[in-house]
Amino acid sequence: MSYDHSDVPLDPSTEEPAAVVAEPLPEDARLEFSRLPEDQQAEVLGGLDIDDAAEFVERLPWEQTVDVVAGLPPEFAADLLEALPSDTRADVINELEKDDAEAILEEMDPEEAESARELAQYSDDVAGGLMITELVRYDESSTVQDVIDDMRENADRYRDYDVQYAFIVDADERLTGVLRLRDLLLSRRAKPVLDLMIRNPLAVRDDMTLEELETFFDEHNFIGVPAVDGAGRMLGVVRASAVEERLGERKDLAYLNTQGLIKEEVRSMPLFRRSSRRLAWLSVNIFLNIIAASVIALYQDTLASVIALAVFLPIISDMSGCSGNQAVAVSGRELALGLVRPAELMWVWGKELAVGLINGSALGLLIGIVAYLWKGNVFLGLVVGSALFLNTVVAVSIGGLVPLILKRFDVDPAVASGPILTTVTDMCGFFFVLGLATLLLSKLV
CATH class of the missing domain: 1.10.357.20 (SLC41 divalent cation transporters, integral membrane domain)
Incomplete structure (x- = not known):
């Protein structure tokens, strides 16, 4: 999906809206994009496929990402946020002015908007604020055939997920097991997932701090870990890469603070x-x-x-x-x-x-x-x-x-x-x- 911004004058040095972000080096693309006025930034992104626009915006410095989203029409911003990972989407919503955030949420799919609101309630230094909700989960009563059929029917949606495991929950949405996709593919179709899943998997609480998560991943060589609430209900997955990235951001912010900068700053800001x-x-x-x-x-x-x-x-x-x-x-x-x-x-x-x-x-x-x-x-x-x-x-x-x-x-x-x-x-x-x-x-x- 692209958006028509033909009424906005384009910088004469740019032949097409997508040209700015079509540079071979991402650094060059970010540099040119950051120098454009706000209305021209909207035009550039509007000329891209929504997934490409989301990927580009996610590569921008954090403060600039928030400013760009805030400057977009609510309908476009809503589609852009829906194409971002759930944790990034919630962080952006948190940083926006309240009126801007609500205008965008009103344009989003109701289910996606509700998920964003729930994630936005978490601090970005706890498991709930770092987790993603793009995952596949199935009821304990499911069979291998049920899981395969669901994956085929929702292939377009799951294609963007980092799917390596499926999570098994009971009737109350409590996490009871983890299913490896390899085991799924090599098993008989009528076999219950209960017979294949890894029972009582390790999980982290949604209120676990960043320091505790760092210790957890130091002790366990996991790519990700399920996040649950106090009742054991499955909420999302915390990736080790997200924890490492947040630790790096905290160090960068601490350095900026020592230099007298309260928040991240780039010279393209107002x-x-x-x-x-x-x-x-x-x-x-x-x-x-x-x-x-x-x-x-x-x-x-x-x-x-x-x-x-x-x-x-x-x-x-x-x-x-x-x-x-x-x-x-x-x-x-x-x-x-x-x-x-x-x-x-x-x-x-x-x-x-x-x-x-x-x-x-x-x-x-x-x-x-x-x-x-x-x-x-x-x-x-x-x-x-x-x-x-x-x-x-x-x-x-x-x-x-x-x-x-x-x-x-x-x-x-x-x-x-x-x-x-x-x-x-x-x-x-x-x-x-x-x-x-x-x-x-x-x-x-």
Whole structure:
């Protein structure tokens, strides 16, 4: 099925709507498509077969996929979503504005729309949000002939499914067995599926977390696993590839968060949306930096008297920040792997304190020697060396503990740990340098 958008002017560099996505390299196709205005993107997709359009849209960056669907006419968007895998379809519905989502759902097949609504209720970090519902299931009373007949009658629908197993359920839709298609094809037609199925198969609950799913697939070399609700009713299948993909997305988002980007961003997105997302982070950092800078203002007379201290302020701040970021990374990783609990603050602090004392001593001694050799003043070396030692201890303590504290209050550690650590290490670093210098001012001038 294709859609007529002849009333929309096409970019003169594009001879046909499908030409943009007919490039030999997907990267080139995505690049050209992303530069088109919204109405021309709709025209390009409308000129494609709906399955080809869905496959192309699924290859786009996630934020762009949502924007493209939101910009399509509801009827076209509904057909496009129906051609996407059920888990992707639900994720898109979740990201759309409520009015846009409802307009599209109204145009979808009622059964598909209801399924999308149910899946959209799940978080994308649990089994229910990762599972697909494209599967074949049969009642326990079925025979081999019943299954084969059904597969032939619904061949067009099942052709797009990743069918390797059939799932057997009882009258209450509870999962009771898994049927391998190889066993099905090699058995007598009158044989009951009960005699062929693998009984009591492993399954995961629909509320199982991403970390638990990762552990499950690490322990079991499965391509996919059935997902059931609390009553054991068959809901869908969670694929190992979906879990790996989501873990990768989470790591990418964590990296973006550390760089001050709240969500995924591509430059083809609307200007003011990109600007507002960045400002949300930058405006907070202005106030955090003012707090740190206020310490310098308190000791401006000391700094004016011993101008050499200005050279070491950024060094001490940066080196302590690096030590703190190492501690943040370790705590974040252990939280993700389940190797530490948010309540184990004292245990984590003890471990980080030991590292901080050793590394702080080594780094403080090194920078102290550099300061002495530069100015020939042992007290300058003592001030900057002691300041780096103390600030390193503070930094690793903060870096190790803050992620646990944030996790305990359901705040994403990746988002908030960085600004907190930066502010504290800057403020404490400036305070230690200038405070110690003030105490020893007569020895420094």
